[in-house]
Amino acid sequence: MQRFGDLHLGSTRPDFWGLRIGINKFINRTFAAILPAWNPLNKYNTGIIPKGTSIKFGIIGPQGLKYPGGSLQFIVKSDDVVNVKTKHLKPKCK
Secondary structure, X not given: OEEEOOOOOOOOOOEEEEXXXXXXXXXXXXXXXXXXXXXXXXXXXXXXXXOOOOOEEEEOOOOOOXXXXXXXXXXXXXXXXXXXXXXXXXXXXO
């Protein structure tokens, strides 16, 4: 699984995790419908949701024509995700 941004550890608030599709910003903005105003995509987390973990899941909805979504998302407490690895991504120079 993957997630961009901070993890809400020690919170009752669940986080949105998605299928591991990599760090490509175009792919994540398009198929995970992550708007730039929501997330700069500079903190990349990966992990595994163990068998038996309580989750909710669904298809990521569109956020306008530019961000159609369509990938799967999983709503789960980040405390329940194991083998979490975080990578800080450097912004590309223009």
